[in-house]
Amino acid sequence: MAAPMELYCWKGDYGLPSVDVDCLTVLAYAKFAGAPLKVHKITNPWRSPTGTLPALKTSEEGSLSQPSKIIIQLRKQKYNADYDLSAKEGADTLAFVSLLEEKLLPALIYTQWVDAKNYVDVTRRWYAEHTPFPLNFLLPNRIHSRQIERLRLIRGDAILEPEEQLEKELYQDALECMTLLSQRLGSHKFFFGDSPSSLDAYVFGHLAPLLKIKLPNAKLQQHLNSLENLQQFCTNILLLYFPSDSREAPSRKSAVHSDGSDFDNEPHKRRNQILSVLFAVAAMLGYAFLSGIVTIQSSRSQLDERRHDDEDEVEEAEEE
Amino acid sequence: MSLAAEAFVSQIAAAEPWPENAMLYQPLREDQILLSDCASSLAVQAYLRMLGLPVRVHCRANAEYMSPSGKVPFIHVGNQVVSELGPIVQFTRAKGHSLSDGLDDVQRAEMKAYMELVNNMLLTAELYIQWCDENTAAEITRPRYSSPYSWPLNHILAYQKQWEVRRKMNAIGWAGKSLEQVYEDVSQCCQALSQRLGTQPFFFNKQPTELDALVFGHLFTILTTRLTTDELSEKVKSYSNLLSFCRRIEQTYFESQDRDSQSGASDYSKGPSLM
Known part of the structure; x- marks a missing residue:
């Protein structure tokens, strides 16, 4: 393998090397395994070879985009973070990754993309600000609807339940999942002894965004903050493996945080109300113009030229 | 719920x-x-x-x-x-009935994780084979699923369900998998379960838990159900400790109890027994 493999990821922010769960997982695994990757941090998924992020471009196998496949590919290239694990630990890895995917991921999708306040104030803003020009109008909404659809299909409901109930169910599972992870981790530095494995990469990928991206509706974050060992676990990995990203954190974080809280409450709501009233008035006036008043105006302008039409025009105006 | x-x-x-x-x-x-x-x-x-x-x-x-x-x-x-x-x-x-009260925190975390493993991999693989493998879907799944309904409702409901499952596979990234890869996943899952079980009678030593019930439900059904090919059950059969685990639970909880109970409770398994 002459040329290094290339990895395409969402750009980082908030002191994270990437804002996306899957990208974070892959990045962390690559670091743990010591794989020499050429990492492209981009904000335009259309520039990735597969059209989605993350994507790994290899010379032999083409491009891969699912995190599990990327990790298997890295493992094939002898970059294996799980080399020291016993068979039973390998089994545990598989089990806990399933736990994350079934219990935590849906809540994560919900809190970032479905919860209205979080989505509008933080997630959509971030994606709209960072994606390049024509795409920034399109992409956040597209990801949004795709994530909602995904959540609906994962849950197997015909339609998503009303927000409150859905949130309660998802969060209950997610909180339990975090507690279980915390119990499993105990006072260890990593899940299996002193060196990180793929399970650590998955857990880090799922928890770090929760820890770092400040959201207005922060129930999951509060719970994570109460589990000190998990919090410590994420911070450790950030410091040890992504020192350059975590240093940029404070300024940006506080900026976002203050923005978020400014936007939270009444003024935002009232502005929306005023805007929507204005929009409705404009729409009604527009309709009125198009259907009725326009004829009067145009008839006036024609008055001088076509006197013989006068009577008809007046009748029309009276009808209106 | x-x-x-x-x-x-x-x-x-x-x-x-x-x-x-x-x-x-x-x-x-x-x-x-x-x-x-x-x-x-x-x-x-x-x-x-x-x-x-x-x-x-x-x-x-x-x-x-x-x-x-x-x-x-x-x-x-x-x-x-x-x-x-x-x-x-x-x-x-x-109601005060629980199988997992004897476990400590770490064990309970592991039990939940393995239950999700079964749901995430075995159950999804079963759904995939049922609805996304066209042979199985046409020969077994659609006719069985729609058997109580008359034409044209049977076709409508079966295809609706199939479409829904396929979209789910799309959403969770399974749509691109081939049947071979799915069998491979099943095998991987069974290997993990087999490793975890080892030589113990149950997953957490002497006492059965809900994990044992879940694993038994899936493996026993896979072993005793006839599909278009028996590749799926072959995958399970290659793990001898899982086989004897299924046999043990069947004997302990189904056969011995059925002998002294009335007819209503005896009608549990749809396929032949493992014996």
Whole structure:
């Protein structure tokens, strides 16, 4: 393998090397395994070879985009973070990754993309600000609807339940999942002894965004903050493996945080109300113009030229 | 499983003991039930038998539509209806029956993780093979699923369900997998379970837990159900400790109990036994 493999990821922010769960997982695994990757941090998924992020471009196998496949590919290239694990630990890895995917991921999708306040104030803003020009109008909404659809299909409901109930169910599972992870981790530095494995990469990928991206509706974050060992676990990995990203954190974080809280409450709501009233008035006036008043105006302008039409025009105006 | 209802249930459930006339509903055993539903149903039955709680199995063609969550099986206890293994476990715990009280925190975390492994890989693989492998879907799944309905409803419902499952596979990234890869996943999952089980009688030593019930439900059903090819059951058969685990649970909780109980409870398994 002459040329290094290339990895395409969402750009980082908030002191994270990437804002996306899957990208974070892959990045962390690559670091743990010591794989020499050429990492492209981009904000335009259309520039990735597969059209989605993350994507790994290899010379032999083409491009891969699912995190599990990327990790298997890295493992094939002898970059294996799980080399020291016993068979039973390998089994545990598989089990806990399933736990994350079934219990935590849906809540994560919900809190970032479905919860209205979080989505509008933080997630959509971030994606709209960072994606390049024509795409920034399109992409956040597209990801949004795709994530909602995904959540609906994962849950197997015909339609998503009303927000409150859905949130309660998802969060209950997610909180339990975090507690279980915390119990499993105990006072260890990593899940299996002193060196990180793929399970650590998955857990880090799922928890770090929760820890770092400040959201207005922060129930999951509060719970994570109460589990000190998990919090410590994420911070450790950030410091040890992504020192350059975590240093940029404070300024940006506080900026976002203050923005978020400014936007939270009444003024935002009232502005929306005023805007929507204005929009409705404009729409009604527009309709009125198009259907009725326009004829009067145009008839006036024609008055001088076509006197013989006068009577008809007046009748029309009276009808209106 | 609505959450408000669940909270309500757990409050009043504790007061009432388990009644004699508890009922479990599932689709028709001979003509209708599918591999995945059968596995889930058997898991719940095994769980209740491990607790020693009596339940009568009722087969209904419209079980799926009777269930509060749209998923089978569900149990009807007293005046409450609970569906799926997870909520049923919570429900019985509220009544004071639990299999996992003896575990410590780490073990409980591991148990939950392995249960999700089964749901995430085995159940999804079953769904994939049923609905996304065109041979199985055409020969077995669609005719069975739609057997209670007449033309044209049978076709509409079956294709609707198939479409829904395929979209789910799309959403979770399984759509691009080939049948071979899915068998590979099943094999990987079984290997993990086999490793975890080792030489112990149950996953957490001497006492069965809900994990044992879930694993038994799925593996036993895979082993005893005829599909277009027997590749799926072959994958399971290559792990001898899982095979003897299934046999052990079948003997302990199904055969010995059936010998001294009445006919209603004996009709549990849809395929032949492992013996």
